Amino acid sequence: MAIRSDIAGIGSPEDLARALRDAQYLASLDLATATYLALALGKPLLLEGVPGVGKTEAAKALGGVLGRQVIRLQCYEGIDSAAALYEWNYARQLLALRQAEGGSIDLYADQFLLARPLLQALRSPGEVLLLIDEIDRADQEFEAFLLEFLSDFTISIPELGTVRAASPPVVVLTSNRTRDLHEALRRRCVYHWIDYPDAALEAEIVMTRAPRVAQATAEAVVASVAALRAEPLAKPPGIAETVEWAEAATLLNAQGARWPEAFARAIGVALKDQDDIAYLAGRLPQLLPGEAA
Ligand SMILES: Nc1ncnc2c1ncn2[C@@H]1O[C@H](COP(=O)(O)OP(=O)(O)O)[C@@H](O)[C@H]1O
Ligand SMILES: [Mg+2]
Incomplete structure (x- = not known):
């Protein structure tokens, strides 16, 4: 595994803590260290803690520090892969079909594809921070699907082919711990429990x-x-x-x-x-x- 010792000019956990502070986020050294290591090792960062301790805000502040746009996938009960990956824009397809008046038309062209957060992140991994927020709200099936996504950063779209990220994107996951997450998912990440600050x-x-x-x-x-x-x-x-x-x-x-x-x-x-x-x-x-x- 490649270890990146310098990410966007951040050379150490202390450096990162300072940069976050400039972005108005005051991180403990433990949080800054876990975050720094996730970046350096190219692994997702998993932040767990009760509501209101600053998990979502940590991801947003990190996006600012890295100069990356934050793409947020807000999880909820019943979320499925379509909402996370992509959907076809049926309304536009239908309109195009009418306008073509019997002529030939490719209904599965890029213009009809609605890229959802995971696909957006794969398409420009170097420019975004993918925030998968409140993953504990999603069901276990979706969690298993996410685990697969985080393993190979590949999405297969039957009509278009395979989209693979050129490099692993920066990923932050958060959980309010309303339930335990899969062991396998946790193993893939650098983990940090955010407590109330002193x-x-x-x-x-x-x-x-x-x-x-x-x-x-x-x-x-x-x-x-x-x-x-x-x-x-x-x-x-x-x-x-x-x-x-x-x-x-x-x-x-x-x-x-x-x-x-x-x-x-x-x-x-x-x-x-x-x-x-x-x-x-x-x-x-x-x-x-x-x-x-
Ligand atoms: N370490 C921090 N430094 C500065 N502000 C913070 C910090 N932690 C939390 N906050 C503030 O608390 C608010 C709630 O945090 P949030 O990230 O929404 O919590 P969580 O996602 O853990 O429920 C943030 O919008 C921010 O204003
Ligand atoms: Mg939150």
């Missing part, structure tokens, strides 16, 4: 994404969010909720709301499930951020 990193993310938020506010929100995540909630706040809660409370505070109260009034930005709110009910005041001068 307090210092999450406060930094807040201040990067919402520059108007004061450090004390960011730290107070981060501590409160950590306490909320320790509760058995249906929808624990993700990183986006931390950022928005801090931002919303800062806004209310600028308009005159006092400190602990500004957090309480902006709670709908952090907790978005009525069962969770009911579950916390009387204890909520103690779980809210305290002072934030």
